[in-house]
Amino acid sequence: WLMQDHGWTFDQQQGSSGDHLDGLQYLHQRYTEDDPHYTGRVTVPVLWDKQEKRIVNNESAEIIRIFNTAFNALTGNALDLYPEPLRPTIEALNERIYPAVNNGVYRAGFATTQDAYEAAFDDVFNELDHLEALLERNRYLAGEYLTEADIRLFTTLVRFDAVYHGHFKCNLRRLSDYHNLSNWLRELYQWPGVADTVNMEHIQKHYYMSHKTINPNGIVPKGPLQDFTQPHDRQRLPGKGIWQA
Template sequence: MGLLVNGEWRDQWYDTEKTGGSFERTKTSFRNWITPNGAPGPDGQDGFPAESGRYHLYVSLACPWAHRALIFRKLKGLEEVISLSVVDWFMGENGWEFSDRQGTIPDTVNGASKLYEVYLKADPTFTGRVTVPVLWDRKTGTIVNNESAEIIRMLNTGFDAFATRQAPDFYPADLRGEIDAINATIYDAVNNGVYKCGFATKQEAYERPFHALFEALDELEARLSNRRYLMGERITEADWRLFTTLVRFDAVYHGHFKCNLRQIADYPNLFGYLRELYQWPGVAETTDFHHIKHHYYESHATINPTRIVPLGPDQDLAGPHGRERLKAA
């Protein structure tokens, strides 16, 4: 993964020597907000009004952060409201690129061949990592937001007037404090924890997040023993934020990122929960294991220099999940 420095592309990986061998994720840069009427966002960010056909979403099917946005676009019935581009699974010296391979969708808005060209159109002097998802505004010709946690909240309620299907409010007011708290724990130990294991370049820097990851998974296993979802009876954004890591875990993170103490399949409650979420209407359609496996195993040459993509595991996510024993949502 490269980055832009004052508008110039550089094929440059994270410098873990400066961080003692630890992987530290950089913050996203575009943080404006879409609201039903264009009012400012929750923290006073510039507001963009929700309109059908105005916004475009750039994603990778491999990326768990982009997968969140893709799931919300699907569950909220926004496929005809927000158009879509999908980058190639391979991320090489030019970062994310567009291609005509299976599962990809070209950039029909800006005609870019590389995602960093979209960033440069928004800001010709941009400095930072070029990441997905990206929410683009056709009308003003700029990036509204590239932070997945904020994009899913915009999709959750901002476009309700245009939605083609009914869906729950995944961030209900009465649960926001609890959702925010568990999101913070899961992000640090699980969502980002697998990356901290996989991209570490020193033993101690790998072992610390490894232990934190499996402590968190053990706690989640216990939590889900008597709750159907993380918040109890209601499915929320916290579940979908966790799902996109769980669904990649056994296929990629367990081996490729050395997160190999246990698989998700070894946790009865977590695995049943993963199966239920995967079987939620529309979600399996957003999950592409070919893109997922080929991205990680082919793109990270420092971890997998042969770029051989494993054929396993043989994992049946369509089987019975057994979550009916808990109180129905």
């Protein structure tokens, strides 16, 4: 989770799970193992091919698509987060949500002018208001099925109150102030296996200790109190789970 002078670290003493493939110390070594002459940005996530020893992809929007189908023949997976009939709806959601929310919180947090910050801030909350209204009538973003659009939004909103509200100054409202969004978030968190992917200690420490231009002393707040295991009310709306391919 820690990203400082040498970028993302695999140091287990800093709370990383370590690099169990080659015992590397930093993620940048994975990039230069692929290309010894690489001098560009080192970003996460990284999808690594252990046989070819190459980076397959480092763009989250593309990796989620890869995982949706690429290994179906090996795993027998029949679940489809990007079903053909819902693709136009999913694409339209992604086109709204990514710039306004997924990237909007970063545009607000790293803004260097008041005008840029306020423009991003407005984008974030205008879209959250839109999504709150959408989830009043839809169980999931695209309707009755949980899709890629929900997963992409979840990863941002599960961090919202703990990080973006304070650290990135997106503080008009907390996510917990939105009835539908907060209940939707709890439902997704409670899906089998999802909670295991969320480490709030890593989330908070990464942002507050890695972004020294925003938080130079690296102080990590003790709050807020959150419990994503509390009951939700999403069963009031019709839902069919994940599309079966």
